[in-house]
Structure formats: C-alpha cells, structure tokens
Amino acid sequence: AGMLERAVRGPRVLDKPYYRKFVPKVEWGWMLVAGMVIGAFISARLSDTFVWRWVPEVWEQAFGAAVAPRLLMAFGGGVL
Incomplete structure (x- = not known):
C-alpha cells in the first residue's frame, strides 16, 4: 500500500508517521512473488503448455x- 501511495503522492507519503518508521520499499517478499510469476511463465513456455x-x-x-x-x-x- 505504501509503494502504491508513493507512486501517486510522491515523497509526501513520508508525511505519515507509519511510513517514516517503515519506509515503503521493494524487499525479498516482492522479489519472491515476481520470481514465482516469471518462473511459472518460463516453465509453461518451455513445456509448451502456456495458453491464455x-x-x-x-x-x-x-x-x-x-x-x-x-x-x-x-x-x-x-x-x-
């Protein structure tokens, strides 16, 4: 939520005390989700089972x- 708000409001997101304490940033959880999506896509393409x-x-x-x-x-x- 903080990263979405940062995309819309820019640096003003840090006006909120919560986001000053916990700065919205891309961490390992985001990379894990992105890796699963990318890995699933590559696997489906390589096995010729990818269908929209x-x-x-x-x-x-x-x-x-x-x-x-x-x-x-x-x-x-x-x-x-």
Missing part, C-alpha cells in the same frame, strides 16, 4: 464457460 484463458478447462467442464461466475468465485476465495 480466463476459465480453466476443469472449471468449464463443471460449471460452464461463463467468465463472470469464475471471477466472482475467485474474488470470494480471495476474501476467505
């Missing part, structure tokens, strides 16, 4: 090809 799709095949067979219910369930799962 909104609805996975298993979901489509069970619930149909509609995108909206899939996104709603993904959002609900994220909330849980």
Whole structure:
C-alpha cells in the first residue's frame, strides 16, 4: 500500500508517521512473488503448455464457460 501511495503522492507519503518508521520499499517478499510469476511463465513456455484463458478447462467442464461466475468465485476465495 505504501509503494502504491508513493507512486501517486510522491515523497509526501513520508508525511505519515507509519511510513517514516517503515519506509515503503521493494524487499525479498516482492522479489519472491515476481520470481514465482516469471518462473511459472518460463516453465509453461518451455513445456509448451502456456495458453491464455480466463476459465480453466476443469472449471468449464463443471460449471460452464461463463467468465463472470469464475471471477466472482475467485474474488470470494480471495476474501476467505
């Protein structure tokens, strides 16, 4: 949140005491997530299994090809 606010507000983000104490910066957690995404993409490309799709095949067979219910369930799962 702090890095997003810094992108919008610039250095004024440091006006908040919390962000003065905990300066928003890219740390190991961000690099871990970025590495997982990049690694998964490279792996899928090398194995020739990379396909752009909104609805996975298993979901489509069970619930149909509609995108909206899939996104709603993904959002609900994220909330849980």
